[in-house]
Amino acid sequence: MKIVETLSDLRAQISAWRAQQLRIAFAPTMGNLHQGHLSLVQRAQSIADKVVVSVFVNPLQFDDKADLQAYPRTLQQDIQQLSDTRCDLLFMPTAELIYPNGMAVQTKVVVPGVDDRLCGKMRPGHFDGVATVVTKLFNLVHPDVALFGEKDYQQLVMIRRMVDDLNLMIDIVAVPTCREQDGLAMSSRNRYLSAAERAIAPQLHQCLLQLGQALQSGASDWSQVIQAGVQQLQTAGFTPEYLEICRANDLQQAIAGTDSQLRLLAAARLGQARLIDNIACDLA
Numbered sequence: 001m002k003i004v005e006t007l008s009d010l011r012a013q014i015s016a017w018r019a020q021q022l023r024i025a026f027a028p029t030m031g032n033l034h035q036g037h038l039s040l041v042q043r044a045q046s047i048a049d050k051v052v053v054s055v056f057v058n059p060l061q062f063d064d065k066a067d068l069q070a071y072p073r074t075l076q077q078d079i080q081q082l083s084d085t086r087c088d089l090l091f092m093p094t095a096e097l098i099y100p101n102g103m104a105v106q107t108k109v110v111v112p113g114v115d116d117r118l119c120g121k122m123r124p125g126h127f128d129g130v131a132t133v134v135t136k137l138f139n140l141v142h143p144d145v146a147l148f149g150e151k152d153y154q155q156l157v158m159i160r161r162m163v164d165d166l167n168l169m170i171d172i173v174a175v176p177t178c179r180e181q182d183g184l185a186m187s188s189r190n191r192y193l194s195a196a197e198r199a200i201a202p203q204l205h206q207c208l209l210q211l212g213q214a215l216q217s218g219a220s221d222w223s224q225v226i227q228a229g230v231q232q233l234q235t236a237g238f239t240p241e242y243l244e245i246c247r248a249n250d251l252q253q254a255i256a257g258t259d260s261q262l263r264l265l266a267a268a269r270l271g272q273a274r275l276i277d278n279i280a281c282d283l284a
């Protein structure tokens with residue numbers, strides 16, 4: 001695996017591959033890799049000739065400086081895992097390389113309508129930071145295809161919209177969430193859970209599954225089903241931020257009796273950790 005830290009080295013390798021007409025797949029990450037990230041690489045290998053991964057903890061998407069400081073950095077482990085998975089190129093830029101003029105004067109990409117709901121409401125500026133860095137990375141890596149995990153479903157929907165709105169010639173591929181045996185979605189943030197919290201954490205996924213079952217069995221008062229779900233999370237020890245039934249394609253609030261392709265999404269705090277999860281629910 002080639003490790004690249006400068007723009008000129010990145011450009012040289014990408015140009016060489018392009019000259020050979022190789023198809024390039026790209027998976028942007030913030031490191032601290034787990035099986036969820038590696039599944040992006042594995043899927044990328046099945047649809048492209050070369051796989052590029054970036055590891056960059058993007059300061060522009062952190063609304064909370066303490067969260068940025070505390071974000072787990074495990075570079076040596078990440079390099080080992082990527083090389084074992086036969087990733088072709090790892091791009092590891094510094095913040096100075098990505099934001100040479102500083103973040104305050106950085107041109108931003110904003111995706112209205114998606115960025116101010118769900119997680120966007122709780123984390124102001126977060127999605128602008130994601131959209132901006134992903135656009136910059138797309139322009140540097142020039143991928144034919146880019147892969148994103150469904151775990152961050154709102155991020156995925158936003159990137160699809162951005163690619164569409166800005167006419168970027170990149171296919172976006174969604175990769176299913178990787179889960180632990182008990183259903184907890186894999187996440188770098190799970191390491192913030194104590195042993196007792198870790199035992200409770202899978203209930204977030206269970207709550208979404210129960211919500212889905214209620215909708216499948218024809219519950220018509222959706223606000224009541226949601227209220228029951230929120231209560232269930234509180235009783236388990238979570239502090240829920242949201243539990244919502246949305247339209248799968250644009251994440252607008254779904255309407256009972258009208259919408260059928262749904263996504264059920266939840267975010268909740270458990271001790272030091274903020275956990276998010278989501279599942280598909282098709283009523284058609």
Ligand code: PAF
Nearest residue numbers: 028029030058130133152
């Ligand atoms: O999902 C993430 O890890 C980040 O939001 C991303 C897409 C790498 C942008 O920094």
